[in-house]
Amino acid sequence: MTELNGIDVTFRICGAAGDGSLAAGSFLNRAAARMGYHIMNIDLYPAEIRGFGKSVAHTRISDRPVQTPGSLADCLVSLNDLHAITELDTLAEGAVILYDSKPPNYVEEDEAIAGFIEPGMIGYGIPLGELSSIATKSARSRNIVALGALSGIFHLPSEYLRDAIRERFTRKSEEIAESNIRAFDLGLEYANTRLVKADAIDFEERVPGARDDVVIVSGNEAVARACLDAGVRLYAGYPITPATKIMEILAKELPKQGGVVVQTEDEISAIGHIIGGGFAGKRSITATSGPGLSLMSEFLNLAVMAEVPVVVVNGQRGGPSTGLPTKTEQSDLNIAVFGGSGDSPRPVLAPADVTECHKLTVKAFEVAEAFQTPVILLTDLFLANRVEDITWPEGDLAIWGRYENRIADPVAAEDFKRFVITPDGVSPRSIPGTPGLHYPATGLEHDERGMPEYSPENHLRMTEKRYLKFNTLRDAWPAPVPEGADGELDVGIISWGSTIGSAREALEHLHTTDMNAGGLFPRLIWPLHEDALKEFSSRSRNLIVAEGNYSGQFANMVEAVVCREVIRITEIPAGPIPSERIIEVAGGLNR
Amino acid sequence: MASEHYVIIGNGVAANAAVDILRQGDPDSRITVISREFFPFYYRHKLRFVISEELQEDQIVVRPPAHYREQNIRLRLGQEVQRVDLKEKTLYLKHMEKVHFTRLLLCCGGWPRIPEVHYTYRHHFTIVKGLSHAREFKEKLAGVKRVLMVGGDLVSLRITETLLRMGREVLFLIDRDSFWPLTLTDEIRTEFAERLTKHGAEVLIDDEITGIEEVAGIEEGTSGYEVTTRREKRISCDLVGAFFGLVPNVEFLFSSGLDIDRGILVDDHLQSRNPDVYAAGDCAQIWNPAINNYWVSIGWENARLLGEVAARNMLGESATAGAPKESALDYEGLKINTSWWHIYD
Amino acid sequence: MTKDTGQSGAGKQASGYPFSDPSPRVSEHPRDFDYIRANIPCQWACPAHTNIPGYISANAGGHFDASYLINRASNLLPGILGRICSRPCEDACRHGDPDLGTSVAICHLKRVAAGRREEKVPPEDLVFERTGKTVGVVGAGPAGLAAAHSLKMFGHDVVVYEQFDHAGGMLWYGIPEFRLPSAVIDEEVGFIERLGVQFRYGQRLGEDFTVADLLERHDAVVVSAGCTRPYELGIPGIDLKGLYAGLDFMMRINRGDIPEVGERVIVLGAGFTAFDCARSALRCGAKDVSICILGVEELLTVTREEVLEAKRENIRIESLVRSMEILGSGAVEGVRFARNRLGGLDKRGKRKTTPIEGSEFVMSADTVITAIGQRPDHTFSASGLDREPVFDEEGRSDVEGLFITGDYLSGASTVIESIGSARKTATLVDEHLVGRTRRKAMVTIDPGEDTHRQRSWDFIEPQEMPLLPFQDRFDGHSAEVELGLTSEQNLEEANRCYLCNLKYEIHIPDCIYCRWCIDQCPRECIGLVKSVESTGGHLGTAIEWTERWDEVAGIVIDNERCIRCGICLRICPTQCIHVRLVNMVERMVIEGEVDDGQ
Structure with a gap:
C-alpha cells in the first residue's frame, strides 16, 4: 500500500526454483535497508529440495518500521509467468507488473502474464532473458536484470543495489560480479530509456538516509547469533525445515568460539546430546520443527525430571506429521505446553519478531539455567525465514526479568542435596566433576539427593517443587504490558508469536478509526500471566484471540483463564494472518 | 457444435460494433478482443482535446474495461498480434503467447503513412494516431514554439487549429503527398493555403522536405529541428508533425495466406479468402461495383456499419457492405470526401 | 572443447547409440542429406548448395579470402x-523462423567477402589431368560461365561462343550498373578466362555457326543460350513510339545507348527487370x-529491399x-x-x-516499358541438325554429345539457379566424356569445437545496408546504390549466424542426468527421451520424448530446434556434450573415400 505521505511498497518477486527470485529479493532487502528503509521479507519456496515449484520473495519496504510483510503486493516481478499468474490476486490496486517481454518460446493461451495485464495495472515488459544473455552469456541473471529495471522504474538508488550484488558475487569471482553488474546496468538502462513511467512510486524523492549499524537478518539468523552471544558450547541437531539454517550457521561459527556442533542421527539423539551438555553445565541447544519436537518428547521429560537446563527451538510449520514443510503455522503450541507425559511443566517462550528471536533466545538460556528446566522457544517458519532490518540488541534485557544460575557451594558440600526443597522451588545445582557435589540424575522419581523414591508423599512433594519453580518464573517474568488504548476497550486483541505483528498493525489501523482498541501480547506463553489476562479481559467488551492454527490452541488456554468465550481468529492460510483480516473481524463487532 | 471462439483484432468502433452483435447473436461463445493500445475504446476524434488539455483522458473513453467483463468478453489491451497462422487458427502475440480462434475478425485499423521518400529521417517525425501519440505530442508541446506540419490530412487541419489556439506558431508545408490519397489540383491547393493562412498558419506550397537535422531546442534539454527543402529553404522548428493519412495496418498479415493489397481484400460480405476470417473498418479493402473501385473506409460511421455487417456474416447471416454513403468534411466551403479513399486515383 | 570419447573407454556403445564415434566421416547416405535439409536449410535452399555457415x-x-573461396567453390x-542474388537462402534461414x-x-556477407579479400586472383588448381576432350559452350551468361568453368576444372578444353562482345549475358546486359558495376563482372569473368577457357565473341548461334558445326568441332556441346524471346503482351497498341521491351531497354542503357524517356513512365511487369527498368x-x-x-x-x-528502394x-x-x-x-x-x-492458383x-x-x-x-519476361528460343539448339533434338529434365538430349542447361533448359530463373543448373550439367557432360562420375555431393562429419558463440549475438539487430545518398544517385546510370556493409557491420551480421553446420550431441554414457543443460537451454531443445534410434546414416535419429523418469533412456538435443548457442556445452559438468562439424560438400571423387553411412 503506497501512501501519499511516505514510501510503503510491497514487492513480490516470483519465479520457479532456480530463477533466482529469492536472491533478487535478498539484494533488494539489503540495498533498501542500507538506504535507511525498514524492510520485511519472507521467502516462499517449494517443499522439494530441487524442483520446478514456485518460489516467491516477498519484500515490504517502508520508511516506517513494519510489523507485517503486508498481504497485497504493489509490484509483482515475474521470472516465471505460470507461477506469477497465480499471484495476480495478491496485487494491490494499480500494482506494477514487471515481466519478460521476450521469452524465448511461445506459450499457450493464458500462460503469459503479459496477457493478463489490463487497465488498473501497470505492466512493464523488459526483455529480461535477452539482456541477461547479453550481460552474462546465459539467462541465469534475469533476476539481476529485473533488479536493474526496478531500480530504474522506481528510482531506487542504484549504487546500493550494485553494492549488494557485488558483495554477493565477488565471493564467487570478480568476473561473475562484473557480469552481474552488467546485467543490472542493462536492466537499469532499459528502464530509463525504453520504458515510460506510469506509476507513482518514487524512492529517490525520499531516501531516509543511510544506516550503517543495520543488519539484515532472519529469525533463524537472529537465533544463531544469540547462541553465539550467549556462549553456547554445544549444538546438536538433525536438519529439518525451517530450523536447519540455525545449524548451518552454528556449524560454521560455533567451532571458532570453541563450541561443538554435532549433526546427530535423529532428533532423539540430538536432545540426548544437549541434555548431556546441559547436565555438564554448558549451554546447550537444539533446533527443530514439529515432527522433531514429537520425537524429543520423552527426553524433554527427562530434562524436566532431572532438572537439566536445555533450550529447544521449535520452528513451527504446517502439520501434523510431515505436513506442509514449507508453510508457516502456529500449531505446535499444545505439544510444546502439554506434550509431556506425566505432570511435566516446561516454560514456553514465543518471540514476536526477528529482534526478539535474538533477545528471547538469550533469555531462554537464562531461564533454563535459573530454573533448571528445558525451555521451548516457539518460532515459526514465517518468523524463522523472514528477514528484517534490525540493529543487534545490546545491553540489558531486564524487561523480561533477571535470572541467575544458582550453583551449589562446594564448601557446604557435605550431604549434597541436589533436589533440595526450597521456598522458590529452585535447588542449587552442581557441575559434574565438582568434588563432593556428585549426585544421581535419572528419569526416575527421586528424593532430594536424587535417589529413586516412589512413595506417593515424595512424588507429591517433588511434583509440587517442580511446579513451584514454575510459579517463581511467572512471578519473576514481568507481566505483559497492554498496548493501545487505556480504560474500557471496544475490542481487546490477544495474540502471540509472529501473529503479534499483524495484531499490532491492526491496532494501528483501528486507532485511526473511532474504535477503542488495545492489545495484550505475552512472550512467556507458559506459564501464563493469568492476572494480566483477566485484567485485560475485564476491560475489553470484545476479546479477540488471533493465532495461526485451526483449533485455537492459545484461545483455549486464554478461555480457561478468563472464563469467557473469546472471538477466535484461528486461521491457517499457509502464510501469516493478514492484518486486514483482524481489522475486518474487529470492525464487524458490536460495541 | 463446439463453442466458437471469436477473436477480434482491434478495439475501435468497427470492433466494438461487431462485438455487440456477436455477443447478442451467440451468447455462450468465447469472445476475445485484442488491441495494441493499452487504453479502452475511446473517441479518436477527441484526441486533439487531450492534446490541448480541454479534456481528460477518461473523458474520451467510450467503454471502460468493466463493460467487457460484464459481457464475458476477454479484453486484451496493449497486446500485439505479430503473426497469424490460418492453418492452425492461431495468433502469435508479440509477448510470445498463442491465442487460438475459431473465427477471426480483423479490425486492425490504419496506421500513419510515412511515404518511403521520407524514410531516412522518419524518426524525426511526430505522428498522431492513438492516445499514446496524443500524450507524447502533449508532452513535447511543452517546450515547443514553432511546429512544422508536413503532409496534410483531416487530422492535421484539426491539430493545426488546436495548436494555433494554444498559441503555437504553425508552418504548413503542402507538398506533392499532401492530402493523400486525394490528388490536389493547384486550385484547391491554393484555396487550402488561403484558408490556413487566414487562421494564422504560415503556408509553404509546392515544396518538399529533403532533409531534417536534429539540433538543440529553445529550452535546455529539448531538441529542435533544422529542415531543408527542395527549394533550398531552411526551416527551424521545434517539432515536425507528419500527416500523410493512414494506411491499413496489415503488415503482420503478410505471408499469412490472406490476400493483402493495400488493405485486407474481402468480398462484399467482408469475408476474406479464408472463410473463417473477416475484416472490417479501416483495414479492409472492398470491391464496390457502385463506385467501380476498391475502397477503404474512412470514418466512424462507416467503420461501425462494416463492423456490424462482418459480425452478422460471422454469425451465419448474409449481410452486404453496400456502397458507403458519401459524406464530406466541409473545411470552410472546401469539401473533402471523408467517406472512403480509393485505392487508385 | 570436445572430449575424446576414447579416453572414457566408451568407444562404440553396445546400446546402439549412434553418436559415439567421433572420427571424421564422409557419407552419401540419403538420411544424412535429409539431415542437411532440415538442419542447414540455407545451404539446402541455395541452388548451388553454397556452404553458407x-x-x-x-x-x-x-578470413575473407577463405570465405571467398568457399563461395566460389x-x-x-x-x-x-x-549484389544481385535472389537469396533463396535468406528465406530459409533459421534465424528468420517466426x-x-x-x-x-x-x-550482403558474400559481398563483404568478395570486396575485402586480399588475394586479387583466387588460387585455383586444376584437379584432373587434361583429358584432351573439347567442349563447346553456347552463351557466356551465368550458366555458360559456370558450365565452362566446371568443365575446364575437369580437364577438358572449353570454348565459349557468345553473340555479343562481352561475357556475362544478362549480368552484363540486363542488370543496371547501379546494382551491379561492370568492373565486378569483368573481374570474375576474368578469373574464368585466366583458367584457360576460350571466349569467342560476336558469334551468334544460327547465324555465325550452328549446333551441328559445334558437334563436329567438339566432343560435347552445351547450349546455355538463356531466355531471349520476350513474352508478348498481346494487346492493341504495341507498335507505338515510346513503348519499349524491358530487356531491350536495359540492354540499350548498358550499351550506353540511352533510350528516350518521357516524364510519365509506366512499367508493366513484376520481376527484377521491371524494377530495374523503372x-x-x-x-x-x-x-x-x-x-x-x-x-x-x-x-x-523481388526482394523486399528492392521494393523499398524503388519506393x-x-x-x-x-x-x-x-x-x-x-x-x-x-x-x-x-x-x-x-x-x-x-x-x-x-x-x-x-x-x-x-x-x-x-x-x-x-x-x-509518355513511355511504357513492358517487362513481363522472356522464354528460351528452342529453335537454336536445332540449328544445323536434321531434326529437333529431344531433351530430358536434366538437359541431356538424344543427340550424342548435346546438352542444354541454365534458363535455356528451365525457362527464366535466377542467376544462382542457372549456376546450380550448369554445374549439374557439367557433371553430366564429364560423365559422358570420361565414363564415370567424378564430382559428387557428400556429407562430411568432422569433430568440431566450441565456437564461443554467445547467446547475446542472437539479439543483434540486422545490419542495414549503407546506401548512396539520394542526391548522388541520379547522375547517370552507374552510381552503385548499395555501398556494402562496413567491417563492423560485417562482424555484427556474421555473428548473427547460428552456424547450423555445428551439431551438438550428448554422449549419454558420460551423462549424469544433472539436467543443467535442460534448465539452461533457451530453446527447450534438450530433453529426456524414451528412445533414440539411429535412422540410418550418421546423423539421423528418431526421438521419442518422455517426462517420466521410469521411461527415460537417454537425454538428447533436438538439432532441428537447437540454435547452437553452446550454453549446454559450456555448462555441462561432465563435458559429455560434443560438437560435430557437418557440411555438405561437392567433392571430386577419389575411389574408396566414401563410406556408405551404415
Whole structure:
C-alpha cells in the first residue's frame, strides 16, 4: 500500500526454483535497508529440495518500521509467468507488473502474464532473458536484470543495489560480479530509456538516509547469533525445515568460539546430546520443527525430571506429521505446553519478531539455567525465514526479568542435596566433576539427593517443587504490558508469536478509526500471566484471540483463564494472518 | 457444435460494433478482443482535446474495461498480434503467447503513412494516431514554439487549429503527398493555403522536405529541428508533425495466406479468402461495383456499419457492405470526401 | 572443447547409440542429406548448395579470402551474387523462423567477402589431368560461365561462343550498373578466362555457326543460350513510339545507348527487370514512374529491399491492374487498365488474376516499358541438325554429345539457379566424356569445437545496408546504390549466424542426468527421451520424448530446434556434450573415400 505521505511498497518477486527470485529479493532487502528503509521479507519456496515449484520473495519496504510483510503486493516481478499468474490476486490496486517481454518460446493461451495485464495495472515488459544473455552469456541473471529495471522504474538508488550484488558475487569471482553488474546496468538502462513511467512510486524523492549499524537478518539468523552471544558450547541437531539454517550457521561459527556442533542421527539423539551438555553445565541447544519436537518428547521429560537446563527451538510449520514443510503455522503450541507425559511443566517462550528471536533466545538460556528446566522457544517458519532490518540488541534485557544460575557451594558440600526443597522451588545445582557435589540424575522419581523414591508423599512433594519453580518464573517474568488504548476497550486483541505483528498493525489501523482498541501480547506463553489476562479481559467488551492454527490452541488456554468465550481468529492460510483480516473481524463487532 | 471462439483484432468502433452483435447473436461463445493500445475504446476524434488539455483522458473513453467483463468478453489491451497462422487458427502475440480462434475478425485499423521518400529521417517525425501519440505530442508541446506540419490530412487541419489556439506558431508545408490519397489540383491547393493562412498558419506550397537535422531546442534539454527543402529553404522548428493519412495496418498479415493489397481484400460480405476470417473498418479493402473501385473506409460511421455487417456474416447471416454513403468534411466551403479513399486515383 | 570419447573407454556403445564415434566421416547416405535439409536449410535452399555457415564463420574471423573461396567453390561468382542474388537462402534461414527474429543477411556477407579479400586472383588448381576432350559452350551468361568453368576444372578444353562482345549475358546486359558495376563482372569473368577457357565473341548461334558445326568441332556441346524471346503482351497498341521491351531497354542503357524517356513512365511487369527498368527510367530523366503489377505487392518475387528502394526513389507500385490497351496515336499517351481480382492458383502455383468487368480506367504516360519476361528460343539448339533434338529434365538430349542447361533448359530463373543448373550439367557432360562420375555431393562429419558463440549475438539487430545518398544517385546510370556493409557491420551480421553446420550431441554414457543443460537451454531443445534410434546414416535419429523418469533412456538435443548457442556445452559438468562439424560438400571423387553411412 503506497501512501501519499511516505514510501510503503510491497514487492513480490516470483519465479520457479532456480530463477533466482529469492536472491533478487535478498539484494533488494539489503540495498533498501542500507538506504535507511525498514524492510520485511519472507521467502516462499517449494517443499522439494530441487524442483520446478514456485518460489516467491516477498519484500515490504517502508520508511516506517513494519510489523507485517503486508498481504497485497504493489509490484509483482515475474521470472516465471505460470507461477506469477497465480499471484495476480495478491496485487494491490494499480500494482506494477514487471515481466519478460521476450521469452524465448511461445506459450499457450493464458500462460503469459503479459496477457493478463489490463487497465488498473501497470505492466512493464523488459526483455529480461535477452539482456541477461547479453550481460552474462546465459539467462541465469534475469533476476539481476529485473533488479536493474526496478531500480530504474522506481528510482531506487542504484549504487546500493550494485553494492549488494557485488558483495554477493565477488565471493564467487570478480568476473561473475562484473557480469552481474552488467546485467543490472542493462536492466537499469532499459528502464530509463525504453520504458515510460506510469506509476507513482518514487524512492529517490525520499531516501531516509543511510544506516550503517543495520543488519539484515532472519529469525533463524537472529537465533544463531544469540547462541553465539550467549556462549553456547554445544549444538546438536538433525536438519529439518525451517530450523536447519540455525545449524548451518552454528556449524560454521560455533567451532571458532570453541563450541561443538554435532549433526546427530535423529532428533532423539540430538536432545540426548544437549541434555548431556546441559547436565555438564554448558549451554546447550537444539533446533527443530514439529515432527522433531514429537520425537524429543520423552527426553524433554527427562530434562524436566532431572532438572537439566536445555533450550529447544521449535520452528513451527504446517502439520501434523510431515505436513506442509514449507508453510508457516502456529500449531505446535499444545505439544510444546502439554506434550509431556506425566505432570511435566516446561516454560514456553514465543518471540514476536526477528529482534526478539535474538533477545528471547538469550533469555531462554537464562531461564533454563535459573530454573533448571528445558525451555521451548516457539518460532515459526514465517518468523524463522523472514528477514528484517534490525540493529543487534545490546545491553540489558531486564524487561523480561533477571535470572541467575544458582550453583551449589562446594564448601557446604557435605550431604549434597541436589533436589533440595526450597521456598522458590529452585535447588542449587552442581557441575559434574565438582568434588563432593556428585549426585544421581535419572528419569526416575527421586528424593532430594536424587535417589529413586516412589512413595506417593515424595512424588507429591517433588511434583509440587517442580511446579513451584514454575510459579517463581511467572512471578519473576514481568507481566505483559497492554498496548493501545487505556480504560474500557471496544475490542481487546490477544495474540502471540509472529501473529503479534499483524495484531499490532491492526491496532494501528483501528486507532485511526473511532474504535477503542488495545492489545495484550505475552512472550512467556507458559506459564501464563493469568492476572494480566483477566485484567485485560475485564476491560475489553470484545476479546479477540488471533493465532495461526485451526483449533485455537492459545484461545483455549486464554478461555480457561478468563472464563469467557473469546472471538477466535484461528486461521491457517499457509502464510501469516493478514492484518486486514483482524481489522475486518474487529470492525464487524458490536460495541 | 463446439463453442466458437471469436477473436477480434482491434478495439475501435468497427470492433466494438461487431462485438455487440456477436455477443447478442451467440451468447455462450468465447469472445476475445485484442488491441495494441493499452487504453479502452475511446473517441479518436477527441484526441486533439487531450492534446490541448480541454479534456481528460477518461473523458474520451467510450467503454471502460468493466463493460467487457460484464459481457464475458476477454479484453486484451496493449497486446500485439505479430503473426497469424490460418492453418492452425492461431495468433502469435508479440509477448510470445498463442491465442487460438475459431473465427477471426480483423479490425486492425490504419496506421500513419510515412511515404518511403521520407524514410531516412522518419524518426524525426511526430505522428498522431492513438492516445499514446496524443500524450507524447502533449508532452513535447511543452517546450515547443514553432511546429512544422508536413503532409496534410483531416487530422492535421484539426491539430493545426488546436495548436494555433494554444498559441503555437504553425508552418504548413503542402507538398506533392499532401492530402493523400486525394490528388490536389493547384486550385484547391491554393484555396487550402488561403484558408490556413487566414487562421494564422504560415503556408509553404509546392515544396518538399529533403532533409531534417536534429539540433538543440529553445529550452535546455529539448531538441529542435533544422529542415531543408527542395527549394533550398531552411526551416527551424521545434517539432515536425507528419500527416500523410493512414494506411491499413496489415503488415503482420503478410505471408499469412490472406490476400493483402493495400488493405485486407474481402468480398462484399467482408469475408476474406479464408472463410473463417473477416475484416472490417479501416483495414479492409472492398470491391464496390457502385463506385467501380476498391475502397477503404474512412470514418466512424462507416467503420461501425462494416463492423456490424462482418459480425452478422460471422454469425451465419448474409449481410452486404453496400456502397458507403458519401459524406464530406466541409473545411470552410472546401469539401473533402471523408467517406472512403480509393485505392487508385 | 570436445572430449575424446576414447579416453572414457566408451568407444562404440553396445546400446546402439549412434553418436559415439567421433572420427571424421564422409557419407552419401540419403538420411544424412535429409539431415542437411532440415538442419542447414540455407545451404539446402541455395541452388548451388553454397556452404553458407562455412563462409560466414570465415567472415566472422576476418578470413575473407577463405570465405571467398568457399563461395566460389559452389557459386563461382560471389562478387556478382553478393549484389544481385535472389537469396533463396535468406528465406530459409533459421534465424528468420517466426519466433527467432530476422534472417541473416547472407547475401550482403558474400559481398563483404568478395570486396575485402586480399588475394586479387583466387588460387585455383586444376584437379584432373587434361583429358584432351573439347567442349563447346553456347552463351557466356551465368550458366555458360559456370558450365565452362566446371568443365575446364575437369580437364577438358572449353570454348565459349557468345553473340555479343562481352561475357556475362544478362549480368552484363540486363542488370543496371547501379546494382551491379561492370568492373565486378569483368573481374570474375576474368578469373574464368585466366583458367584457360576460350571466349569467342560476336558469334551468334544460327547465324555465325550452328549446333551441328559445334558437334563436329567438339566432343560435347552445351547450349546455355538463356531466355531471349520476350513474352508478348498481346494487346492493341504495341507498335507505338515510346513503348519499349524491358530487356531491350536495359540492354540499350548498358550499351550506353540511352533510350528516350518521357516524364510519365509506366512499367508493366513484376520481376527484377521491371524494377530495374523503372529505376533506370528515373535515371533517364523520368519524373513520375509507376510499376503496374497484375497481383499484389506482397506476392512479388523481388526482394523486399528492392521494393523499398524503388519506393524510396519515389516509384509507385500500382497493384491489381491489367493493361488492356496501350493508348496513343503515333506515340504512347497512356494505358487503359482494368482492375484485377485475385483468383486461385495457376499451373505453376502462382496466383491467378482476373480483370473485373466494367472496371476499366486510363492512366496517362509518355513511355511504357513492358517487362513481363522472356522464354528460351528452342529453335537454336536445332540449328544445323536434321531434326529437333529431344531433351530430358536434366538437359541431356538424344543427340550424342548435346546438352542444354541454365534458363535455356528451365525457362527464366535466377542467376544462382542457372549456376546450380550448369554445374549439374557439367557433371553430366564429364560423365559422358570420361565414363564415370567424378564430382559428387557428400556429407562430411568432422569433430568440431566450441565456437564461443554467445547467446547475446542472437539479439543483434540486422545490419542495414549503407546506401548512396539520394542526391548522388541520379547522375547517370552507374552510381552503385548499395555501398556494402562496413567491417563492423560485417562482424555484427556474421555473428548473427547460428552456424547450423555445428551439431551438438550428448554422449549419454558420460551423462549424469544433472539436467543443467535442460534448465539452461533457451530453446527447450534438450530433453529426456524414451528412445533414440539411429535412422540410418550418421546423423539421423528418431526421438521419442518422455517426462517420466521410469521411461527415460537417454537425454538428447533436438538439432532441428537447437540454435547452437553452446550454453549446454559450456555448462555441462561432465563435458559429455560434443560438437560435430557437418557440411555438405561437392567433392571430386577419389575411389574408396566414401563410406556408405551404415
